[in-house]
């Protein structure tokens with residue numbers, strides 16, 4: 001069940017105790033939303049399919065054991081592009097079968113009403129073997145030896161299992177499945193469960209997999225093709241890593257990661273991994289992410305395979321994405337959200353757990369600091385009026401697909417982290433264990449989780465805090481006013497919803513878990529429950545953070561004196577506190593809540609501090625300002641000041657990694673080089689060109705990690721000959737990860753004629769079929785310097801560019817495209833183009849994209865004069881990087 005924000009505000013008034021979940025708020029099958037009637041419940045499926053690769057069809061037979069709870073004359077379930085034949089209930093022919101592809105339903109009218117009890121529905125059917133990654137699909141790819149191959153795989157979430165076989169395709173209808181597939185005998189085959197039987201007949205083999213535990217249909221998996229595997233064991237669970245033959249050894253690192261992660265999760269969740277085996281399957285291309293099918297996780301191969309051409313960023317992704325998908329094996333698979341309105345229960349949870357695991361096992365990556373960038377992107381979206389609550393109503397298939405956005409993932413992850421910090425990690429873990437034990441092999445709602453956390457911690461207030469943050473859109477700005485008496489400080493807090501533009505019509509408020517740090521002390525927790533709340537906070541001259549370690553999903557505005565104290569102490573603050581100050585000061589200046597100068601004073605106070613996330617934040621903000629200044633008279637003067645801010649740190653780091661450096665410092669070096677090159681620093685351009693000249697004849701001359709920054713700088717300043725050299729390198733490259741880097745660099749050209757050629761390359765058949773998803777990224781990258789060209793290319797080729805994203809295309813079109821092309825087209829033209837491609841029900845999503853574009857336009861206008869003023873003041877004063 002889902003509560004509206006207005007209802008949430010009403011329960012808040014009743015206080016913490018009254019807000020404990022009512023009995024009906026926990027998962028209840030009968031009351032779970034959905035489109036299918038609840039009186040016919042599938043218990044067990046036997047599905048047998050034979051894909052025809054040439055005809056792109058599937059021939060299937062299916063037998064479903066059902067429990068009918070109330071006598072019925074009809075049976076309704078999901079289907080799409082399927083034709084059913086010989087439909088029988090308990091062996092007797094039915095009287096009518098109508099499949100409606102528009103509603104994605106089949107209605108079977110029975111010869112006579114079926115009484116309550118168990119029955120068996122059986123039929124034969126045909127379906128489509130898809131060529132885009134939804135349902136069961138055919139994937140073409142280029143093999144390591146350059147020849148072409150095909151394989152068959154599946155991708156069901158949210159609502160595409162119905163494309164492979166007719167089914168009750170809603171997550172509350174958990175059922176057991178026994179899958180049989182007939183395909184080429186040369187194929188290796190993988191599904192959720194181990195192979196139970198394999199019979200070869202001529203050139204074909206029929207493989208039956210063991211019956212699965214009860215699970216939702218969206219977790220069904222099958223992959224078949226010329227695959228090879230590595231294997232390992234962890235605590236009695238067989239781990240497999242599958243890739244197209246010849247590439248399986250590239251999965252060694254991923255397999256070792258999976259062993260570690262599985263062992264950690266067995267321990268953390270307090271329930272051992274419940275299936276006999278867990279496979280990871282590297283699909284060449286297909287969809288661009290990964291899917292947590294129970295026992296058989298599919299990954300786009302670039303998220304799983306590593307070779308000597310891979311970068312540290314690739315390596316990090318392999319760990320982090322596996323940590324996310326393996327977390328789903330418990331939360332998502334063992335316990336599944338009741339309905340798609342609680343999708344965040346799956347996604348936020350997996351993201352939060354994965355970030356903790358990645359951070360724990362790779363401390364030098366400073367993973368939570370890296371996650372701050374993702375949190376900021378979510379806060380940017382959530383600071384607009386058109387945002388939505390983490391929990392949002394989902395009525396149909398389209399809305400289910402559209403729920404996969406930064407609010408569901410990144411905001412949800414941050415809110416869980418904030419709750420974990422509020423309760424403490426042990427109590428939070430105990431609550432998670434209690435929740436999983438209580439709901440195993442079944443479904444859950446958010447309230448099931450809140451109740452378990454409250455029971456484990458003995459703290460009822462966690463329910464109210466959690467609801468405030470998941471049921472209301474947006475987040476608060478905490479205003480901190482310090483009163484000094486005899487040098488002793490008292491803080492007075494107030495809050496209102498933070499919006500980058502406009503004002504909040506609902507007067508929303510939140511219970512806010514603050515973490516106060518005074519000076520260098522250990523932070524203390526304090527719950528901000530009402531305006532005017534006071535708190536003692538040490539001496540007035542000590543630095544202060546009320547969002548220590550940047551864990552909270554809120555903004556903080558300090559009074560001028562406190563901000564000045566923090567700015568003076570800026571270089572000595574703990575990393576997380578420094579990051580929070582930068583994030584907030586930047587967001588407050590964009591929203592017109594604080595002068596840009598306050599932010600730039602913090603940036604200038606970084607000194608010789610090496611924290612890469614802080615510098616990332618600064619480089620990103622300066623980059624945004626530089627972009628807004630392009631074409632204006634002040635651009636030259638601004639970039640000179642921006643370069644002066646980064647250059648001392650860049651010079652101290654040099655160009656080449658030093659022994660013993662952490663990945664964080666190496667990343668910082670690349671970030672600074674990249675920006676200095678983008679801002680036309682002559683020495684950076686010259687050195688990048690020198691390195692590129694060596695790279696042309698010797699690919700080992702620039703390490704994979706450094707290629708992105710060096711090649712981007714080279715491409716940015718490229719003449720036609722240099723462009724052709726880089727293009728030839730991209731064309732001649734066999735490794736997909738390297739290809740992606742080279743083509744991405746090509747899109748950074750400044751010259752308009754070369755940009756046209758870059759666009760042609762992005763659309764060309766040079767991009768191999770398994771990297772088809774890259775094209776959209778390339779055109780989006782081109783928009784940075786050539787917005788009008790990129791918009792023309794995008795609109796003329798939108799079908800081709802969006803084809804690899806069949807499920808997410810509406811979400812991308814509505815919410816992301818306007819933010820990319822905000823300056824390429826007039827607002828009305830942009831919105832009209834988006835509306836013409838989408839159904840009317842997507843108006844809320846379109847409003848998000850439209851507002852994002854409007855915010856960018858307004859920001860550019862408002863910042864222009866602030867930037868010029870800063871440049872004028874800065875030019876009249878000593879250099880910013882005073883030691």
Ligand SMILES: [Zn+2]
Pocket residue numbers: 292324325328346347350
């Ligand atoms: Zn996920």
